[in-house]
Amino acid sequence: MNQTRSKSALVGSVLLALLTATPSPDATAQSSPNAPEALSCVEPARMTPVQLYGLWQLTLWPLDGLETEPHSRGAALFERHPEFPGSVRGHIRRATAGNDVQAQVSGDVVDGEFNLDESADGVTMDAVWAGAPLACGQVIRGIRRPAEGSTSGQSSLYFRLDKAPGWR
Numbered sequence: 001m002n003q004t005r006s007k008s009a010l011v012g013s014v015l016l017a018l019l020t021a022t023p024s025p026d027a028t029a030q031s032s033p034n035a036p037e038a039l040s041c042v043e044p045a046r047m048t049p050v051q052l053y054g055l056w057q058l059t060l061w062p063l064d065g066l067e068t069e070p071h072s073r074g075a076a077l078f079e080r081h082p083e084f085p086g087s088v089r090g091h092i093r094r095a096t097a098g099n100d101v102q103a104q105v106s107g108d109v110v111d112g113e114f115n116l117d118e119s120a121d122g123v124t125m126d127a128v129w130a131g132a133p134l135a136c137g138q139v140i141r142g143i144r145r146p147a148e149g150s151t152s153g154q155s156s157l158y159f160r161l162d163k164a165p166g167w168r
Contacts, residue, residue: 041136050136051089052078052109055164058129060094060157062146072096075164081106092118110134114140117147119160127148129159138163 042051060072074094081087087108094101103126107116116129127150131142141159146154
């Protein structure tokens, strides 16, 4: 089995586990008041790609909608970018009405700004993500927009990424 297929299988398996059993980071933080949170807190302006590595829960919702009524849910897995040490590369898998969507992503966080490029085929850019880290780098919120020249017909969506428990 090739490496891309292995990663897709891993993201799919983890996505299923996240959607069925994992509490949100907010709930985890509330349940352990003595956790050494101050030691792991990263200010958004000082966040580096290393803090992006790992598994994130994903929620997307319409600009005129509510976060509690998502358009799509899924997971993102970010790893070290093999060509650009100051960046991450990964995969996103999410459920939408009628089908699942998978895409490759590459991006970074610089001076507190999170940016990500999304491509369904690994060549053509389909969407761009721009946002900001919050909650000591454990949450990222922003907007996912169709890439310039994209013919996908997708609309802009708000997004929220929550770092999965255990990936600190």
